[in-house]
Amino acid sequence: MFATAIASTTGEDVRIAVGDRVVTRTNHRGLRIPGGYVRNGDLWAVIATATDGSIEVERLTRDGHAAHGARVTLPAPYVAEHVDLGYGTTTHRAQGVTVEQGHVLAASGMTRENPLRGDDAWSAGQPRLCRDR
Numbered sequence: 001m002f003a004t005a006i007a008s009t010t011g012e013d014v015r016i017a018v019g020d021r022v023v024t025r026t027n028h029r030g031l032r033i034p035g036g037y038v039r040n041g042d043l044w045a046v047i048a049t050a051t052d053g054s055i056e057v058e059r060l061t062r063d064g065h066a067a068h069g070a071r072v073t074l075p076a077p078y079v080a081e082h083v084d085l086g087y088g089t090t091t092h093r094a095q096g097v098t099v100e101q102g103h104v105l106a107a108s109g110m111t112r113e114n115p116l117r118g119d120d121a122w123s124a125g126q127p128r129l130c131r132d133r
Helices: 076-082
Strands: 021-024 028-033 036-038 043-050 055-060 066-074 083-085 103-106 128-131
Touching: 021 055, 028 066, 028 076, 076 083
Parallel strands: 103 128
Antiparallel strands: 021 043, 021 083, 028 036, 043 055, 055 066
16 A cells, blocks of 8 residues: 655645655544653654655654654545645744754734744754745
8 A cells, every 4th residue: 555656735735755754733632652642742654655645754854864663544535734834934833952953934914923033942053044035
């Protein structure tokens, strides 16, 4: 059933493939992993995709390493509604995360609370601030 084919993920036709990082956007107590269940905000590596749209994933720790043994198959309906690519995030979701590089995209109309809260996420390298013109 699983293959290395691309699987459609969201109602917006975002596509994911084996090797992509995805984030789950809602708790699902029925999808069990060792020590718990699939939670809102969990980061995963895609291990396999299926022709029906389901994906097999392995949970990643906050620093991006595999949480060994924490694998689960996310069914197609859950994937379509509650899975996004996990390469970018909001400042709220990034709280407490250390990354190699941090990029802040600032635009007019953003409130002062949004982009720059130094206590929330830290970049090990030089952070970059990009703004609209």
